[in-house]
Amino acid sequence: MKNYHTQQRTLLLDYLHTHIDENLSTSDILEAMSGSGISKSAVYRNLASLEAEGRLHRISRPGDRRTYYQFVDEDECRGQIHISCIRCGKTVHASPNVCERLQKTLENEDSFEIDRSETVIYGICKECRK
Template sequence: MPEYSTKQRALLLDFLSTHADETFCVDSICSQLGSQGVSKSAVYRNLAALEAQGKVQRLTKGGSRRAYYRYKAASECTGHLHLSCEKCGKTYHMPLGATNRLIDNVKQNSDFEIDRTETVLYGVCSNCRK
């Protein structure tokens, strides 16, 4: 891989990991990284590669085709569910106990097993309801 594109990927991963609790659409990533010489096509290409490596998660919000991305910490974010605030874009980590209770409830009442690594619940966080 050419050094140039490795550097763009590192910048992108760096940006996402320092804002690990937020989600970004491609446009906002481009406006943050554009000044560092990262092109839009490089952002698309690298996001796809990072998604394939399991380093970022791709999200789509209710009905819209627009994709959002967030950094996926490799180890600590596997067991619990994530809550995404539609107002501020922050991601909250549901405690494991609460995750297990919710998953058990759905399983008992609906005979459905939630995929805890892929599921994101959307709503409004307490800060944004104040």
């Protein structure tokens, strides 16, 4: 029984690993998992436990009632400031220069230390501004 659960979790993680930082709706995830032998309830259960572990962030967008999840990869996302588009949900890492400058400026001007891994800056991406 335990192995079965581990296997389901691994399948879900494999999928999430190929979609790091993307905003995935619950239906995107369910659709991707359909046919892989994972039941809906198992998907929900695993999403909930990954969220509890802090590996999955739940995202809500203004004017959109769906729930989105963003998978955070501990290695790739460590120390990164994420910039996220409120229109299409695309999320990328801010360039290192931006992170450094933002961090230094806030430290100097406001004596505030950013927790980078918890920082998301929302705005509108290049594609959506066209």
